[in-house]
Amino acid sequence: MTDLSYGCDVHRERTALHVVFVVDVSGSMSGERMGSLNWAAKAAIPAMRDVAIEHSGVEVLVRVCCFSDEVVWPVASPVPVESFVWANLTAGGxxxxxxxxEAVAAALAAPEMQGPNNLPAVVVLLSDGMPSDDVRAGITALDASDRGRQAIRIxxxxxxxxxxxTLQAFIGHPELRPLRANNAETLVRxxxxxxxxxLVASTRSATLSPGADPLRPEPDRSPESEAEGGLVW
Incomplete structure (x- = not known):
């Protein structure tokens, strides 16, 4: 009998891209900042879905970690972006x-994150960068594992x-700079x-394979300059 699967990759496992949103929900983020962040997150999810559709060979998985007095995972297990829903967050503490x-570093070091079908994770830190604890210990924890070091930190x-x-130290790359958002419209973008x-950068190069060094995005390639928009915060 002819093997009809010969030459086909119908059984090939999809590559996974894990996106972790790490959100500052402390008291300094209260009011308009937190309201705008929730709005911006909800506006970003459809764009993520559109890009995921264009790159169907990659499964985009989303998690959310929040921190104030404690570290909480509103979305602890990876959720496919197609079914991901952003729940409004509140600030205080x-x-x-x-x-x-440190919690994110532990999550990235988990066994299920080490497989050959995982692209470097994306860690998006949203904060005013005013920590009340030892942030260097958290950065050191990220740098202690292969997945943490390879992660694209934005x-x-x-x-x-x-x-x-503080936010520059998080990046771990001297040539990259934090993205700045001083109003709601810029935060959405x-x-x-x-x-x-x-995701676009990771799939654009035919030479990038899971587990390889990440294609780090350049912050100054985003559509807006830092000075765009009125300073409302």
């Missing part, structure tokens, strides 16, 4: 960013008073760019 990054600095030095560009 301290800013345990370091503890959140910080979005929220507000004109954001601590850019930044989130859309951060949530979709790594």
């Amino acid at each position: 301290e800013s345990r960013m370091g503890a959140a990054l 910080p979005i600095a929220i507000g004109s008073d954001a601590d850019l030095e 930044r989130m859309r760019w951060a949530a979709t560009s790594p």
Whole structure:
């Protein structure tokens, strides 16, 4: 009998791209900032779905980690972007960013993240960058594992008073800079760019394979400059 599957890859497992949103929900993010962040996140998800459809060989999986007085995972298990729904977050308390990054590092180091079909994860940090704990310990934890070191780290600095030095340290790359969002409209565009560009970059090169060094997106290639829009925060 002829093997009709010869030459076909119908049984080939899809490549996985894990996107982790790490959200600052401390007191400094309360009010208009948190409301705009929830709005921006909901606007970014359809764009992620559209890009995922265009790159059907990659399964985009989403998680959400929040931090204030404690670290909480509103979405702890990876959810396919097709069925992912953003639940509104509220702000209050301290800013345990370091503890959140340690939790994310542990998640990236989990056995299920090590397979050959996993692209470098994307970690999007949304914060004003004012931690109340040892953020260096969290960055060190990320750097301690292969997946943590390979992760594409994209910080979005929220507000004109954001601590850019802390967010720069999170990137771990001297030539890249945090994306800045000082108003709601810019935050929407930044989130859309951060949530979709790594997938496009990862699939654009035929030479990139799961487990290879990531194609890191350049922040200054996003559609807007830092100064665009009125400073309302």
